[in-house]
Amino acid sequence: AQKVTQAQTEISVVEKEDVTLDCVYETRDTTYYLFWYKQPPSGELVFLIRRNSFDEQNEISGRYSWNFQKSTSSFNFTITASQVVDSAVYFCALSESHYGGSQGNLIFGKGTKLSVKP
Amino acid sequence: DAGVIQSPRHEVTEMGQEVTLRCKPISGHDYLFWYRQTMMRGLELLIYFNNNVPIDDSGMPEDRFSAKMPNASFSTLKIQPSEPRDSAVYFCASSLWWEEGKDYGYTFGSGTRLTVV
Numbered sequence: 455a456q457k458v459t460q461a462q463t464e465i466s467v468v469e470k471e472d473v474t475l476d477c478v479y480e481t482r483d484t485t486y487y488l489f490w491y492k493q494p495p496s497g498e499l500v501f502l503i504r505r506n507s508f509d510e511q512n513e514i515s516g517r518y519s520w521n522f523q524k525s526t527s528s529f530n531f532t533i534t535a536s537q538v539v540d541s542a543v544y545f546c547a548l549s550e551s552h553y554g555g556s557q558g559n560l561i562f563g564k565g566t567k568l569s570v571k572p
Numbered sequence: 573d574a575g576v577i578q579s580p581r582h583e584v585t586e587m588g589q590e591v592t593l594r595c596k597p598i599s600g601h602d603y604l605f606w607y608r609q610t611m612m613r614g615l616e617l618l619i620y621f622n623n624n625v626p627i628d629d630s631g632m633p634e635d636r637f638s639a640k641m642p643n644a645s646f647s648t649l650k651i652q653p654s655e656p657r658d659s660a661v662y663f664c665a666s667s668l669w670w671e672e673g674k675d676y677g678y679t680f681g682s683g684t685r686l687t688v689v
Contacts (some may be wrong), residue, residue, distance in 0.1 A: 489677060497683055499663065499680035501679065503677075559605070559617045559620060559628060560605070560678055
């Protein structure tokens, strides 16, 4: 069965600190997709990144970076030089490939609430 | 692109009443998902459609919940009769079956906050 675990329920940092959000997943499929979403206090879910299981390259986008390691089934998210606007709940999610490549359901972790204080 | 549009944004209703939530997916997207978010259970899938056909409704809590997608541009989630435990934020999301090399994601609407009193 698929499962996503975000062990950190809440993290509090001071502005400009680096912070890493952990994500561990379980799946039996060899083809799957991993995602990160941000949910700010306003409540919407904002797509940040998608990674497929065949691409273990680390990704960097501005202050955001992602580390995907199949050996440990982890897909961690790091924010460098955090800012107050980064305060939000961050969700890691997993989707398996179905029907020869079509999409499946998104399985979400419970989320990590990040608070960045000035 | 207007994104995924959900209505209403907020709904307060009395126990026993019928509630209908609406969703307009992104034009051209062929998948539509309904999720529910609560503090206790987090984000959980209720049902999803592919090309207007329900694929997996195993997450629908009980017979009081029903979902339809009469065409590619509209879906409804109905609760009849509503109960206080249905209070949650309901999200609709749409997506396009992606191709390798294209960075599609699932796009979520702003959600409907339902309160059943």
